[in-house]
Structure formats: C-alpha cells, structure tokens
Amino acid sequence: MIVKYIKLNNYRNFNEIDIELNDKLNIFIGNNAQGKTNLLESIYISSIGRTFRTNKEEDLIKFGSKKSIVDLTITKKNRIKKIRIELEKSKKKVVKINDIRLEKNNDLIGILNNVIFTPDDLKLIKGSPSERRKLLNIIISQIKPNYKYLLKNYKKVIIQRNNILRNINNKNFNREVLEIWNNYLVNIGTDILEYRKEYFKSLKKYSKEIYSNISQNNEILDIEYKSSLGIVEKLNREQTKEIFNKKIKKNLDKEIYKGITLFGPHRDDLIIKINKKECKSFGSQGQQRSAALSLKLSEIEIIKNEIGEYPILLLDDVLSELDNNRKKYLLSYINKLQTIITSTNDIDLNNIIKEKNKKIFHVKNGQIDNNKE
Ligand SMILES: Nc1ncnc2c1ncn2[C@@H]1O[C@H](COP(=O)(O)OP(=O)(O)OP(=O)(O)O)[C@@H](O)[C@H]1O
Ligand SMILES: [Mg+2]
Known part of the structure; x- marks a missing residue:
C-alpha cells in the first residue's frame, strides 16, 4: 500500500500543498512548529477518519x-484509489472515495492502513492500562470493521449499566432491570474478548521476535493478556461467557455499591515483561522505548498478515530518541514498506540514512519544498 500524492487545502498551517511521495522512504525535515506533524496527521485522518491529536475536528x-x-x-x-476528507465549520465531515461520498464515515476504515509511532508511544509501557487496550483496539479495528462496532456498542452498555447500578443504590431500583444489561455486557464483552485473544497471540509472537532482534538476542520480551475475568486465553466462547456470568453474580453487591461495572474487557490490561521483570516498573528508559517500538512494529506485521499488504508507517520525530543500534534496526526494517519520517535534524539523518531510494522534503512555515537535498 502506498500513498502517491497528498493535496492539502487550508489544512492546519498549510494553504495549498501538492506533493508526490516516494514509494519507500520519505523524510520531512524542518524546525519546530513548521507543519511536519500536521502533514503526518493529514495521512492519519485519511486512514482512521479522525486525528490522534484533538477531538475537535x-x-x-x-x-x-x-x-x-x-x-x-x-x-x-x-x-488507484482517491480518498478525500472535507471539513467545514459547523457541518458534518464529508468522506469521499473515488469521488463518491460514503454513507457512513466509518466505512473509511480499512481502506488506507497506517501505523504511527511517536515519542508519546512510551505511554504504551508507562501509561495506564487504557493505553495498552487502545493498542489492541486500534489494530483490530483496522482489520475487523465489526470490532469497532462492538466497541461502540459495548461503551454504550457500560454507560447504561453503570447508571442502573447507581440507581439501584441511590433510588432503590429493582435489581431485575439489570438482567438485560448483564446479558448485553456478557455477549458483547465476550465477542470483544474473542477478537482480542486472537490478535493478542500474534502481538505476543511478533513483539517477542522483534524485541529479540533489537536487543541483539540479549533480552526476552514477553506479554500477557491480563483479563479482569481471570485467565481466559485458553477458554472458548461458551466457557468465557460462563465465567463472565459467574463473576457478575458473585460481585453484584460490590458493583452496586461502587456504581461501576467492574468486570469485562474495558478493565483488561497487557503485562509487558523483559527478562521476566515488568517493564513498566523495572525497565530502563531504553528498554521501555525498545518495547514500545516492538509493539508498534508488531502492529505492522499483524496488518500485513491479515490484509496481505504492508501498511504505511508514520514516524513522527522518533529517530532522535533512539540509540544507534536501534536506529539501525529500525531503518533496516522499514526497507519493506512506505515510510514517512519527520525530523528536526538534518545532519543526523543524512549520516544514518544511506538509503538511495528516498525523497527529502523541507518543511518551512506551512510550505514544502520537494526534492531539495
Ligand atoms: N488550524 C490551524 N490553522 C493554522 N495553524 C495551525 C492550526 N493548527 C495548528 N497550527 C499551527 O501549525 C504549526 C505547526 O504544527 P506542527 O505540529 O505540524 O509542527 P512540527 O513541524 O511538527 O513541529 P515540532 O518539530 O515542534 O513537532 C503550529 O505552530 C500550530 O500553531
Ligand atoms: Mg511535530
């Protein structure tokens, strides 16, 4: 999969941009606040339909x-496919594929697959469980549209169910009203878990391989899926549902008292270990960065495995954060897919990237110069 042309009109700090990308490596160099991340973001929203930086379109x-x-x-x-996103103040976003407007904007997902890696991704290791759930959610949503739909419904169920739990506690609602929401919770929650279990297996396998390569076979990365239901990895759908139902029954008083749904995939986490020690607490800065990178590169492999083509890789300002060994590993890895790198640092990049098949762009105050090397 390749992005051939990008045209932007009044997008962020760009007036008019019309550029042709290289099939392999593309480097956008510029000082701070010139538009590098804005450019990456425009590719990202053409893939996912929304940005990674703000909720306000x-x-x-x-x-x-x-x-x-x-x-x-x-x-x-x-x-060849054309993707167009039109954003207008106080209007609904318009998404067009090959000049035809999509009825549901969500149908955009899966047309252009991308993986983005930014310095912020250290949150995958150091941040809260929701960061790690988000990793799995984003991977699976890109390849299974039904998963995104399940997540959306699940979220609604949690909100409703929590409301009812609070009402039982505060307003003495009858517990029976919960039954239907328990059913939704268990059914949708189990469907989500089934998808997660499947893709978690791939994530575990790839991240182990990649981390081993990054650390030159010196260290072992291992991840575990930690479910709020207990150990679910080897259970089938029916067994999972049974355990889910039991958990709810057993803990209902606690849930009513707290007013929140305590069990289900919205409470799960991934435990990431290096040489059997939890990376979050014991990993060095470098180990944490390598672990985050391994997870992100695994995302690429999972997508490739599923759709038969590599996604686009967006690297926002990450090279300067990596040491030479890791830079070298990353740059040899990206040979196989189209990559778009942003960086503030000219000299460093030119030293590292000996690769001939590349295009360098200079970004300055919302202007982009092509091919100026
Ligand atoms: N809607 C907008 N209209 C005009 N300018 C905007 C808009 N949104 C953001 N900007 C400006 O775009 C500029 C460039 O932002 P961007 O994040 O792309 O910089 P960058 O080149 O990635 O910088 P850095 O190296 O610091 O990450 C910022 O100064 C920001 O104020
Ligand atoms: Mg930036």
Whole structure:
C-alpha cells in the first residue's frame, strides 16, 4: 500500500500543498512548529477518519478559513484509489472515495492502513492500562470493521449499566432491570474478548521476535493478556461467557455499591515483561522505548498478515530518541514498506540514512519544498 500524492487545502498551517511521495522512504525535515506533524496527521485522518491529536475536528481547519480539504491518492493491491476528507465549520465531515461520498464515515476504515509511532508511544509501557487496550483496539479495528462496532456498542452498555447500578443504590431500583444489561455486557464483552485473544497471540509472537532482534538476542520480551475475568486465553466462547456470568453474580453487591461495572474487557490490561521483570516498573528508559517500538512494529506485521499488504508507517520525530543500534534496526526494517519520517535534524539523518531510494522534503512555515537535498 502506498500513498502517491497528498493535496492539502487550508489544512492546519498549510494553504495549498501538492506533493508526490516516494514509494519507500520519505523524510520531512524542518524546525519546530513548521507543519511536519500536521502533514503526518493529514495521512492519519485519511486512514482512521479522525486525528490522534484533538477531538475537535474544527481545529484542523486553517485559522481564518471555513473549509479544509485533504486529498490522497493511494495505490492498494495495484489499484488507484482517491480518498478525500472535507471539513467545514459547523457541518458534518464529508468522506469521499473515488469521488463518491460514503454513507457512513466509518466505512473509511480499512481502506488506507497506517501505523504511527511517536515519542508519546512510551505511554504504551508507562501509561495506564487504557493505553495498552487502545493498542489492541486500534489494530483490530483496522482489520475487523465489526470490532469497532462492538466497541461502540459495548461503551454504550457500560454507560447504561453503570447508571442502573447507581440507581439501584441511590433510588432503590429493582435489581431485575439489570438482567438485560448483564446479558448485553456478557455477549458483547465476550465477542470483544474473542477478537482480542486472537490478535493478542500474534502481538505476543511478533513483539517477542522483534524485541529479540533489537536487543541483539540479549533480552526476552514477553506479554500477557491480563483479563479482569481471570485467565481466559485458553477458554472458548461458551466457557468465557460462563465465567463472565459467574463473576457478575458473585460481585453484584460490590458493583452496586461502587456504581461501576467492574468486570469485562474495558478493565483488561497487557503485562509487558523483559527478562521476566515488568517493564513498566523495572525497565530502563531504553528498554521501555525498545518495547514500545516492538509493539508498534508488531502492529505492522499483524496488518500485513491479515490484509496481505504492508501498511504505511508514520514516524513522527522518533529517530532522535533512539540509540544507534536501534536506529539501525529500525531503518533496516522499514526497507519493506512506505515510510514517512519527520525530523528536526538534518545532519543526523543524512549520516544514518544511506538509503538511495528516498525523497527529502523541507518543511518551512506551512510550505514544502520537494526534492531539495
Ligand atoms: N488550524 C490551524 N490553522 C493554522 N495553524 C495551525 C492550526 N493548527 C495548528 N497550527 C499551527 O501549525 C504549526 C505547526 O504544527 P506542527 O505540529 O505540524 O509542527 P512540527 O513541524 O511538527 O513541529 P515540532 O518539530 O515542534 O513537532 C503550529 O505552530 C500550530 O500553531
Ligand atoms: Mg511535530
């Protein structure tokens, strides 16, 4: 999968941008606050439909403008596709594929697959469980549209169920009203868990391999799926449901007292260990970065495995954070897919990237110079 052209109109700090990307390596160099991350973000939203930086879509429209357009031309399985996102103040976002408007904007997901790695991804290791659940959620949503739908419904169920739990406690609602929500919780929750179990297996396998390579076979990375239901890895769907139902029954008083749903995939976590010690608490800065990188590169392999093509890799300002061994590993790894790197550092990059098949862009105050090396 390749992004061939990017055209931006009044997007963030860009007026008009029209660039052709290289099929392999693309490097965007520029000082701080020039538009490098904005450019990556435009590719990201053409893939996922929303940004990784803000919840307010209006933020993407250039200050002082009414409308913003992102146009991407991609090739997927050797066929050309055009993705267009139109954002207008106080209007619903318009998403078009090959000039035809999508009825449901969510249908965009899966057309252009991307994996993004930023310095913020250290949160995968150091952050709360929700960061690690998000990793699995993003991977699976990109390849199984049904999963995204399940997540959306599950979220609604949790909100409703929590409301009822609180009402039972505060307003003496009858416990029977919970029954239907318990059923939803268990059914949708188990479906989510089944997907997670499947893709967790791949994540575990790839991240172990990749980490072993990064550490030159000196260290072992291992991840475990920690479910709020107990050990579920080897259970089938029916067994999982049974355990889920038992947990709810047994802990209902506690849930009513606290007013929240205490069991289900929304409470799960991944435990990441290096040489059997939990990376979050015992890993050095470098080990944590390598572990985060391994998880992200595994995401690439899982997508490739599933759809038969490599996704686009977006690397926002991560090279300067890595030591030379890790930089070298990463740069040899990215040979096989289209990569878009941003960096503030000219000299360092030119020293490391001897790769001939590349295109360098200079970003300055919302302008992009092509091919100036
Ligand atoms: N809607 C908008 N309209 C105009 N400018 C915007 C808008 N949103 C953000 N900007 C500006 O875009 C500029 C560039 O942002 P960006 O995050 O792309 O910088 P960068 O080149 O990645 O910098 P850094 O190296 O610091 O990460 C910022 O100064 C920001 O104020
Ligand atoms: Mg940036």
